Amino acid sequence: MTSHWRNNRIASALRGENPTVVRRLDAGFAAIGDVQFLPGYSVLLVDEPRVHRLPDLPRAKRLAFLSDMDRLGEAVERACLRADPAFRRVNLEILGNTDGFLHAHVWPRYDWEPAELVTRPVRLYPHGRWTDGRHALGPRHDTLRAAIGEELDRTGTSQDGAA
DSSP states (O other), rough: OOOGGGGHHHHHHHHOOOOEEEEEOOSSEEOOOOOOOOOOOEEESSSOOOOOOOGOOOOOHHHHHHHHHHHHHHHHHHHHHHHHHEEEEEEHHHHHHHSSOOEEEEEETTTTSSSTTTTTTTGGSSSSHHGGGBBBOOOOGHHHHHHHHHHHHHSSOEEOOOO
């Protein structure tokens, strides 16, 4: 029985079966997030399934991962700025508290966010924002997803990701 791609996001990306992957980068995969309450939310997945923390990578690969994070952040920023004039900035995070694999969060932030949250970490959003089906990744996000991919293509060499 084939496991669901969410059970092992990196292995499924390596097999070309992770539908959130936007592009293959130098040290990982740029993927659009499962939840989109902040449209354009993306994740950089390391391309080595057994790597749990940034220091687990050899220095050259670590620097490549950080460069990919910067590149994805820039692509999200440009795509979101074009899509929504209320775009403010991008927040980049490597947390690793929940998932046992190295990944980086790329959070677009907007002026229309609730005043009590707009300057706070995204993890402080109420649980319902994370689980409400209205914020789930879907076809309505295809245009923004494509724009992020196009921006990644502009910022360096990349390969097409899984559809």
